[in-house]
Amino acid sequence: SMYAIDRFASFRTDWEEFYKNGGIIIADRYTTSNMVHQMVKYDDQKERTAFLDWLEDFEFKKFGLPTPDAVCLLDMPLEVSEALMAERTGKTGGSTGDIHEGNHQYLVAVHDAYEELVERYQWHRIPCASKDEFSQYTLRTIEEIHNDVYQAVVNLLP
Incomplete structure (x- = not known):
């Protein structure tokens, strides 16, 4: 509830007028x-x-926060995410700073939950890695990912 209150306060004080006047809001995370x-x-x-039914009612109906027109899930395979986190941790010699990143079971649960949310809300899944013929993952380029995101939202743009 506290995060929802923070979103509501930001909406009312920072960006409500801009949004209601046709502004486009791009958010990293938001209610999702x-x-x-x-x-x-x-x-x-x-x-x-x-x-999820309660959350939709609480944030979008009771608080009146805008329902996203589109959500793009930047989908990274879990094994790739964990390898990148391990590399980052190894370079810094310490923690990544996120208590959840070291909990494999939690990461699996979150990844599975994203699958459920993609289905329920028809989110756009944007792959951030691709498999080669040897089943090895390669990170996609920023430009490739950007192009997929753009194609997912271009019809929403004025």
Whole structure:
């Protein structure tokens, strides 16, 4: 609820007028991050669905926050994410700074939850890595990912 209140306060004080006058808002996470990190606390599918229904009502109806016109999930295979985090941790000689990054089970649960959210809300899945003929992953370029994101949202632009 505290994150939702923060989003509401930011909306009302910082960007509501801009948005209502036709401004385009691009957000890194927004309500979608809250969805995934809270829903993984529920093992029961009915409880997950009930939570998502509650969250939609709370943030989009009661608080009046704008419902996203599109969500692009920048999808990185979990094994690639973990390898990149391990490399980053190894270079710094310490923690990555995120308590969840070291918890493999939590990362699996979050990745699985994203799958559920993509299906429920028809998000655009943008792959950030591709497999070669030897089943090895290669990171896609920023330009390739950008082009996919652009194609996913171009029809929403004025």
